[in-house]
Amino acid sequence: MEKLNWIAVDWGTSHLRVWLMDDQSKVLQHLASDRGMSSLKPEEYEATLIEMVGDALPDQGSIPVICCGMAGSRQGWAEAPYGKAPCTPPSIDAATRVSTKVSRISVFILPGIKQLPAADVMRGEETQIAGFLAENSDFDGVICLPGTHCKWVHISAGEVVSFRTFMTGELFALICGSSVLRHSVDDEGWDAEAFDAAVSDAISRPAAIAGNLFSIRAESLLSGLSAAAARSRISGLLIGIELAAARPYWLGQDVVIVGESGIASAYEVGLIQQGAMARRVTAENMTLNGLRAAHAKMVEIAQ
Amino acid sequence: MEKLNWIAVDWGTSHLRVWLMDDQSKVLQHLASDRGMSSLKPEEYEATLIEMVGDALPDQGSIPVICCGMAGSRQGWAEAPYGKAPCTPPSIDAATRVSTKVSRISVFILPGIKQLPAADVMRGEETQIAGFLAENSDFDGVICLPGTHCKWVHISAGEVVSFRTFMTGELFALICGSSVLRHSVDDEGWDAEAFDAAVSDAISRPAAIAGNLFSIRAESLLSGLSAAAARSRISGLLIGIELAAARPYWLGQDVVIVGESGIASAYEVGLIQQGAMARRVTAENMTLNGLRAAHAKMVEIAQ
Numbered sequence: 001m002e003k004l005n006w007i008a009v010d011w012g013t014s015h016l017r018v019w020l021m022d023d024q025s026k027v028l029q030h031l032a033s034d035r036g037m038s039s040l041k042p043e044e045y046e047a048t049l050i051e052m053v054g055d056a057l058p059d060q061g062s063i064p065v066i067c068c069g070m071a072g073s074r075q076g077w078a079e080a081p082y083g084k085a086p087c088t089p090p091s092i093d094a095a096t097r098v099s100t101k102v103s104r105i106s107v108f109i110l111p112g113i114k115q116l117p118a119a120d121v122m123r124g125e126e127t128q129i130a131g132f133l134a135e136n137s138d139f140d141g142v143i144c145l146p147g148t149h150c151k152w153v154h155i156s157a158g159e160v161v162s163f164r165t166f167m168t169g170e171l172f173a174l175i176c177g178s179s180v181l182r183h184s185v186d187d188e189g190w191d192a193e194a195f196d197a198a199v200s201d202a203i204s205r206p207a208a209i210a211g212n213l214f215s216i217r218a219e220s221l222l223s224g225l226s227a228a229a230a231r232s233r234i235s236g237l238l239i240g241i242e243l244a245a246a247r248p249y250w251l252g253q254d255v256v257i258v259g260e261s262g263i264a265s266a267y268e269v270g271l272i273q274q275g276a277m278a279r280r281v282t283a284e285n286m287t288l289n290g291l292r293a294a295h296a297k298m299v300e301i302a303q
Numbered sequence: 304m305e306k307l308n309w310i311a312v313d314w315g316t317s318h319l320r321v322w323l324m325d326d327q328s329k330v331l332q333h334l335a336s337d338r339g340m341s342s343l344k345p346e347e348y349e350a351t352l353i354e355m356v357g358d359a360l361p362d363q364g365s366i367p368v369i370c371c372g373m374a375g376s377r378q379g380w381a382e383a384p385y386g387k388a389p390c391t392p393p394s395i396d397a398a399t400r401v402s403t404k405v406s407r408i409s410v411f412i413l414p415g416i417k418q419l420p421a422a423d424v425m426r427g428e429e430t431q432i433a434g435f436l437a438e439n440s441d442f443d444g445v446i447c448l449p450g451t452h453c454k455w456v457h458i459s460a461g462e463v464v465s466f467r468t469f470m471t472g473e474l475f476a477l478i479c480g481s482s483v484l485r486h487s488v489d490d491e492g493w494d495a496e497a498f499d500a501a502v503s504d505a506i507s508r509p510a511a512i513a514g515n516l517f518s519i520r521a522e523s524l525l526s527g528l529s530a531a532a533a534r535s536r537i538s539g540l541l542i543g544i545e546l547a548a549a550r551p552y553w554l555g556q557d558v559v560i561v562g563e564s565g566i567a568s569a570y571e572v573g574l575i576q577q578g579a580m581a582r583r584v585t586a587e588n589m590t591l592n593g594l595r596a597a598h599a600k601m602v603e604i605a606q
Contacts, residue, residue: 207509
């Protein structure tokens with residue numbers, strides 16, 4: 001293997017992604033695990049990481065490890081206190097240094113961002129934003145980051161000006177996986193027409209959501225609604241009410257969607273249906289670029 | 304014990320309630336268990352019931368057992384095909400007779416009601432409605448039945464004219480028990496002011512629900528929002544958007560709430576805040592009265 005120079009880590013609630021980097025910040029190896037924050041105690045983080053990367057560490061010297069995400073939360077590896085919006089995405093100079101038993105790693109955790117009033121928080125997305133801004137320094141507009149907790153972020157002059165989080169992805173997972181609607185959906189299949197109709201319906205009658213959700217169960221019992229249509233309608237209803245509430249963010253704005261392909265595409269379709277302009281970039285690339293920017297700053301400071 | 308004459312059963316998704324009745328339909332004994340539909344296969348219903356009531360059965364003759372609820376669903380004990388709205392609440396003459404191995408019981412399951420178009424279904428609530436109408440035969444108005452799946456039912460001339468179901472109770476349980484908000488709530492405590500404010504907020508901005516829910520998490524992290532306030536706000540937001548969507552049901556109507564005390568009280572407070580008139584009756588009494596009415600009809604038919 002080429003020589004390991006530093007390690008990039010995205011440590012979220014349910015996932016752990018690790019990239020071994022050379023001295024040009026090119027990826028030597030990508031590793032992934034499901035050992036996210038929700039399955040770990042604070043004292044288990046170091047061993048979990050060493051288990052994944054220990055063999056790659058050199059015998060001498062110490063390799064920088066730069067982490068973003070929930071590892072920096074109060075229940076995580078070590079608390080990395082939030083930056084406060086409006087602010088630039090926090091970088092390595094605001095990171096929390098974590099002491100480790102193993103001396104061959106030097107661990108830094110990047111902070112998230114908080115907002116008060118209109119209380120809100122992010123951890124991980126600020127690094128994706130930093131990654132996007134590293135290549136689009138003049139961007140003035142809105143970044144939408146769909147996922148478990150979708151964020152809408154207003155960016156101006158390189159700063160996170162304000163943001164708003166919606167629990168849409170988590171509600172979708174709970175409704176499809178644990179509610180009575182679990183009997184009406186399956187994991188596969190997509191019905192674009194059902195999704196479109198549900199987005200429109202939710203935007204015009206947002207309050208009806210809990211009734212419209214139950215209708216899916218009733219139609220599945222009485223009219224043989226397909227599992228694909230049911231799942232697409234749940235998604236459309238939830239994304240639809242979010243788009244209705246997030247209108248001040250996207251209306252007349254340059255919108256960039258940072259997300260995995262399936263969910264990013266659903267948001268894109270919904271936005272286009274509402275007459276908005278949106279383009280997509282890949283979440284993983286943005287995370288990696290954000291961590292690279294933090295590493296570049298570390299090198300710059302050291303010089 | 305006084306002499307057992309018949310058995311009333313409310314067999315729901317997560318509960319089983321049984322009342323042993325004398326020949327005046329007075330309750331001799333009340334039994335309850337958590338062996339609801341979701342924990343039973345069709346072939347396990349009979350043994351479950353016999354386990355509870357077997358000792359009380361006489362050596363000779365056959366005791367009528369009248370059931371309502373999810374025992375009559377396709378995944379239940381035996382399917383009791385729905386009546387179709389508009390209709391009177393189905394009674395014993397529409398019940399499904401279930402064959403049993405044990406000859407000392409004669410089991411009948413009351414049907415639910417379906418509605419098409421505006422697809423919707425109920426199982427169990429129709430018997431509570433029958434129980435209410437047994438004592439209020441001239442009622443013309445709306446019955447609200449809060450619970451896992453809250454029903455709003457328009458009643459006229461003794462018939463269920465139309466109804467609409469909201470998944471509000473199920474969403475509340477999932478959000479408090481399984482979402483990220485589980486860290487911000489606990490099972491006890493109530494903050495009436497937080498509930499009231501959330502109801503108003505949800506009615507004026509229903510689309511913001513998924514964002515307002517996440518704000519609770521953020522305020523709990525950043526501003527020390529209490530667990531009682533968090534839980535009351537989740538309840539207020541969900542009941543608030545339901546009240547907004549159900550306005551055509553309650554506006555200017557005589558509303559009767561049939562439910563357990565805690566949740567019925569929350570709906571009553573929300574309705575009164577919106578200037579509606581509402582009164583409450585106890586759900587269990589209505590179930591029992593509905594089953595009594597079915598039994599009385601059985602006796603009448605036999606004569």
